[in-house]
Amino acid sequence: MKILIPIKRVVDYNVKVRVKSDGSGVDTTNVKMSMNPFDEIAVEEAVRLKEKGVATEIVAVSCGVAACQETLRTALALGADRAILIETDVELQPLAVAKLLAALAAEEKPELMILGKQAIDDDANQTGQMLAALLDWPQAAFASKVDIAAGVATVKREVDGGTETVEMKLPAIVTTDLRLNEPRYATLPNIMKAKKKPLTTTTPAALNVDVAPRLTTLKVVEPPKRKGGGKVADVKELVAKLRTEAKVIT
Numbered sequence: 308m309k310i311l312i313p314i315k316r317v318v319d320y321n322v323k324v325r326v327k328s329d330g331s332g333v334d335t336t337n338v339k340m341s342m343n344p345f346d347e348i349a350v351e352e353a354v355r356l357k358e359k360g361v362a363t364e365i366v367a368v369s370c371g372v373a374a375c376q377e378t379l380r381t382a383l384a385l386g387a388d389r390a391i392l393i394e395t396d397v398e399l400q401p402l403a404v405a406k407l408l409a410a411l412a413a414e415e416k417p418e419l420m421i422l423g424k425q426a427i428d429d430d431a432n433q434t435g436q437m438l439a440a441l442l443d444w445p446q447a448a449f450a451s452k453v454d455i456a457a458g459v460a461t462v463k464r465e466v467d468g469g470t471e472t473v474e475m476k477l478p479a480i481v482t483t484d485l486r487l488n489e490p491r492y493a494t495l496p497n498i499m500k501a502k503k504k505p506l507t508t509t510t511p512a513a514l515n516v517d518v519a520p521r522l523t524t525l526k527v528v529e530p531p532k533r534k535g536g537g538k539v540a541d542v543k544e545l546v547a548k549l550r551t552e553a554k555v556i557t
């Protein structure tokens with residue numbers, strides 16, 4: 308079974324994001340970029356399926372600028388067998404990514420695609436769902452457990468107030484939730500080995516996909532600054548402030 312893992316290069320989760328002074332977006336100059344954390348979980352799940360003998364090949368794919376190669380090398384160091392970069396400088400929105408992945412799936416014919424449930428930069432939570440619709444494949448989003456046997460995926464999903472277990476025939480789409488697994492770290496020997504694994508590049512034009520943005524960002528603003536706290540002398544003052552300033556009691 309071949310598994311395709313779409314991986315997004317995003318601003319590292321430890322970085323405090325800064326908005327550009329003209330409000331047109333987020334400043335990414337000299338900012339540390341990493342693999343989207345939910346995609347690390349997707350890679351880990353695929354590697355575990357391979358270790359169990361369920362999967363035979365793991366292909367990591369990223370859509371974006373040339374620097375995404377770095378993120379793909381990380382996926383290779385974590386256990387992917389080969390990688391594909393769909394290279395473009397256009398800022399990609401989820402629908403464009405879903406179209407690119409659908410076109411690639413038609414060529415690669417994977418039986419399973421595992422995506423992150425959302426990218427931590429745009430927080431869209433759309434690509435997996437759009438991809439399932441474009442391919443007309445079943446989907447299980449927000450997975451916390453995945454079992455595969457006899458061409459059927461049994462997936463436990465996180466839903467409001469609990470979990471739900473669904474069964475779907477392969478080929479299928481899964482998106483990862485936090486509880487699915489704990490990703491491993493890449494070891495130094497594996498980082499070295501990853502340098503020799505195949506990484507090929509293609510383009511949206513070669514896949515015949517129009518990636519022009521459909522949405523326009525009007526303005527990006529920082530959240531309001533938190534006001535500092537204060538100390539009260541006694542309960543009487545606290546109650547008075549709750550009544551007159553916070554207006555949460557009458």
Ligand code: AMP
Pocket residue numbers: 313314315316343345346368369370371399401404421422423424425426427429430431432433434435
């Ligand atoms: P989103 O719908 O943007 O929140 O992203 C959900 C998931 O789609 C991510 O966790 C990735 O698995 C995949 N994805 C989104 N954008 C890209 C991209 N540019 N390249 C590869 N995969 C992507």
